[in-house]
Amino acid sequence: MSTGMTGRTEQAPVREVGRARTRKEDARLVTGQTTWTDNMTVPGLLHVAILRSPLAHARIERVDASPALEREGVVAVFTGADLAAGLGSLPCAWQVTEDMILPEHPAVAVDEVRYVGDPVAVVVARDRYAAADALEDVWVDYEPLPPVLDLEAALAEDAPLVHADKGSNRCYTWPLVSGDYETARGQADVVLRRRHHQQRLIPNAMEPRACVVVPVPSTGEYTLYSSTQIPHIVRIMMALTTGIPEQKLRVVAPDVGGGFGSKLQVYGEDAICLALARTLGQPVKWTESRSESYQAQHHGRGQIQDIELAATSDGRLLGMKADILADMGAYLMIITPGTPLLGAFMYPGIYKMDAYDFHCTGVFTTRTPTDAYRGAGRPEATFAIERTMDELAAELGLDPLELRRRNWIRHEEFPFTTVAGLTYDSGDYAAATDRATALFGYADLRAEQRARHANADPVRLGIGVSTYTEMCGLAPSRILGSLRYAAGGWEAASIRVLATGKVEVITGTSPHGQGHVTAWSQIAADVLGVPFEDVEVMHGDTRVAPQGMDTYGSRSLVIGGIAVHEAALKVVAKARKLAAHLLEASEDDLDFADGVFSVRGSPDARKTIQEVAFAAFAAHDLPEGMEPTLNAEHLLDPDNFSYPHGTHLCAVEVDTETGAVAIRSYVCVDDVGRVVNPMIVEGQVHGGVAQGIAQALYEEAVYDDAGNLVSGTMADYLVPAAPDLPDLVTDRTETPATSNPLGVKGVGEAGTIASTPAVVNAIMDALRPLGVRDVRMPCTPERIWRAVREAADSESSRKEDAS
Amino acid sequence: MVSPAKDQAPMPRASVARISVNVDGVDHRDEVEPRLLLVHYLRDTLGRTGTPIGCDTGNCGACTVDLDGATVKSCQVLAVQADGGRVTTIQGLAGPDGAWHPLQTAFHEQHALQCGYCTPGMIMAARDLLRETPDPTPEQVRDALEGNLCRCTGYQNIVRAVLAAAAELRRQGAPEPRGQGVDVPQVSGQEAPA
Secondary structure, three states: OOOOOOOOOOOOOOOOOOOOOOOOOHHHHHHOOOOEHHHOOOOOOEEEEEEEOOOOOEEEEEEEOHHHHOOOOEEEEEEHHHHHOOOOOOOOOEOOOOOOOOOOOOOOOOOEEOOOOOEEEEEEEOOHHHHHHHHHHOEEEEEEOOOOOOOOHHHOOOOOOOOHHHOOOEEEEEEEEEOOHHHHHHHOOEEEEEEEEEEEEOOOOOOOOEEEEEEEOOOOEEEEEEOOOOHHHHHHHHHHHHOOOHHHEEEEOOEOOOOOOOOOOOOHHHHHHHHHHHHHOOOEEEEOOHHHHHHHOOEEEEEEEEEEEEEOOOOOEEEEEEEEEEEEEOOOOOOOOOOHHHHOOOOOOOEOOOEEEEEEEEEEOOOOOEOOOOOOOHHHHHHHHHHHHHHHHHHHOOOHHHHHHHHEOOHHHOOEEOOOOOEEOOOOHHHHHHHHHHHHOHHHHHHHHHHHHHOOOOEEEEEEEEEEEOOEOOOOHHHHHHOOEOOOOOEEEEEEEOOOOOEEEEEOOOOOOOOHHHHHHHHHHHHHOOOHHHEEEEOOEOOOOOOOOOOOOOOHHHHHHHHHHHHHHHHHHHHHHHHHHHHOOOHHHEEEEOOEEEEOOEEEEEEEHHHHHHHHHHOOOOOOOOOOOEEEEEEEOOOOOEOOEEEEEEEEEEEOOOOOEEEEEEEEEEEOEEOOOHHHHHHHHHHHHHHHHHHHHOOOOOEOOOOOEOOOOOOOOOOOOHHHOOOOEEEEOOOOOOOOOOOEOOOOOHHHHHHHHHHHHHHHHHHHHHOOOOOOOOOOHHHHHHHHHHHHHHHHHHHHHHO | OEOOOHHHOOOOOOOOEEEEEEEOOEEEEEEEOOOOEHHHHHHHHOOOOOOOOOOOOOOOOOOEEEEOOEEEEOOOOEHHHHOOOEEEOHHHOOOOOOOOOHHHHHHHHOOOOOOOOOHHHHHHHHHHHHHHOOOOOHHHHHHHOOOOOOOOOOOHHHHHHHHHHHHHHHHHOOOOOOOOOOOOOOOOOOOOOO
16 A cells, blocks of 8 residues: 555545445335336326237137227237237247257247237237226137147157147257266266256246337337346347347336346347337337236246266265256247256266266247246256255265265365366365354254154254355356357446546446445445445446346356456556656556555655546646546456355254244355455345245246146245245355456355255255155145155055065 | 227226325325226326335235325225325335435345335335334244245345334334324225225
């Protein structure tokens, strides 16, 4: 620090990065001064309602909209055929294999509906009630076709087809083979096979989707306000789908009430509203109801995983085989086929092994399409390896932590290239595990567990372990290219130091609850040496932040935040040149600290960055060749993914007489590298763990045999409320990432990825001594009760056989 | 298909009811369809969009407001049921000088919100709890908020915030009485919906 040399006596200011700053975002949100998309209104606004298929699979014989048109307040009604001329197929950006089946996906069905909720007709009316009412008067004749619901049956030769013209329900088969698994298997003392079911989940961001389109007919310009995580991607895709030239289309993500992947999508409703505004020349708004969103927003998960581990008798892993069936649903949306493959690299987890054999087959069904939901492929992979590791530990009679210790990558082995081909830059699995076991009281809980088993306590104690890592920070563009994804994974930031010395940061990320405005302010303030309060962060409007790849896959900090850091360094570099010019000193003789350039050895020769910014603005006296104003831009393409990790431990009490599960304690020690704002990080962990617990215990999108979504309202789908979730004990270890200058790692999905197997492992740990081999998620009281009963029945019949 | 002639015709009103409602201290008189939900009256008629809608089944609680001293989910109440009543929303919680309610402050300080969509309802429900139970246990807070869903926070910081606000309200020694301290126009004897 140069404070002594500049003669300043005050304490060095607290650095912003690492501080638990309360959020700049909150003031509007706690006072109701919000800009949710559904809040918006403009003169002449028309309201849109969408008629959706009540059948899972049917041919559309006839649509008669004329009765609806007779209704008061109705302006127009459009069928799929009416809209088809102006709208292309909805996009899928991830052709995962050359021969992947990519069906046509009209925003409004034309000939055939393929899931309950598939749009069939669109009503435009003067108010939202009139639009909703008029749906009753659009008459559709359907010829039912057989639903396709079972992933294995769907692949049979004679199975009914979701897309008859494609000849198969097999969308693709994608392999990842490394080493020789058959050899590894041949050398193994133990080969353990398990099948895991990843139920379908409904993301349930608290804000349902909405969009508003405001056209300027005379110029052909359109502004689309949409409740989206990805305004930049939506802009490109809507330009391609609607034919509106990209430069004439502005997309704004106003306040967005959560996403979790559900708003990482290019939805038909945005395209429909653009087409309607173009045809009618008037602004239109569509807002979904929650029940509608359960059918119309993409779902997550939906896999059957056949996992095989080959190991020696002392618990050393030799190889892993994973055969995955992944439910695509009826159509391929933006990254539907690629979502399960984001997990493909993560099945080996934190473990060393010689061989890995992965195959994933995407299967079409007559259900709502699947796509990214918090973690996107990686929760499924982590569940598979962590659940199966616990099973292997039980098989070998080892403590589950001991089995992990024998196989995990040691701290001194980083950077480490895994059997799946990823290079993990950093990590310390032992440190996180040691911290977690200490906080958890692992040994004491094990002792209590043994005592309660010995006493045949009807309420069993179970301990679940999850030592996870994940790949996030999506993603290096060249890797996305090699995986056949259509776009890159860079991120943009620009910084303007204004004439008055205040700072504007423009980011290409698009936050919807993550606190980027606060965190990016901290990052920029540190580099520029300006007060946190002087920084404004702007985002989510393609006219304000024209470049960006948006927010998903725990990418924002490690790519977008680092881009802000780099842009700020460029600003300082330019300011240094100008300061040297103004101070008539060499750049090399300048110190820069706390926002002040000073000449070494001449404490009075100093310029603040604010003074430099004004000089750059006035531009009266710039060095030769320097452009006016103090601005910089940085586009960052990462070299590697980010690999946060951690150890989660869960203790459950399972009442074997009622099947009820109570989480007694939950400890998570996460290593997300260096932390910008510990309060925000803790919040991300809390929410992430809550969603992972929800998959383990509560949530499932249930379809009946006809393909109806039975859990079709918030009254039927159990989003956990406050009494359903425990208090978490959170802590961190800090192993800085070596892949970026701040040493930060992603955190948005880590909790969700880690927690589901910890909870289910705990339940199984409680029930395994009773002979229970598995409980499917969600582990409801009924399922646990039945599993305990069935185990008891088979135990007594085994005894009878023996006698 | 575009409707031929009537697209600019005024919307007919089959039947309308006259209502008079005080919302966040301001009297409003309107003619509304009898079926109009209170939340749509607040948002679409009055432009009080601080109260959002999160579901259509009364489960999420995002639209929770205070109606005559009791919290209601405003998507489960008709505007006509609020006739003669007094509604307080998140936009009416701050004091006349703009000072935040202790719950608003605590939610900010304890990081009890991320996307913030559930926050208005959460704060209104918590306010109701603290009127009845000024010194709640964490379990009482969790139980009281059972009808309000949050997808971002896992509730842990929401519980912290409500406990912190409770302590602050006790410190101020003035737990908020039922109904607001402002002059309340005479309510026309109407029962607040459950």
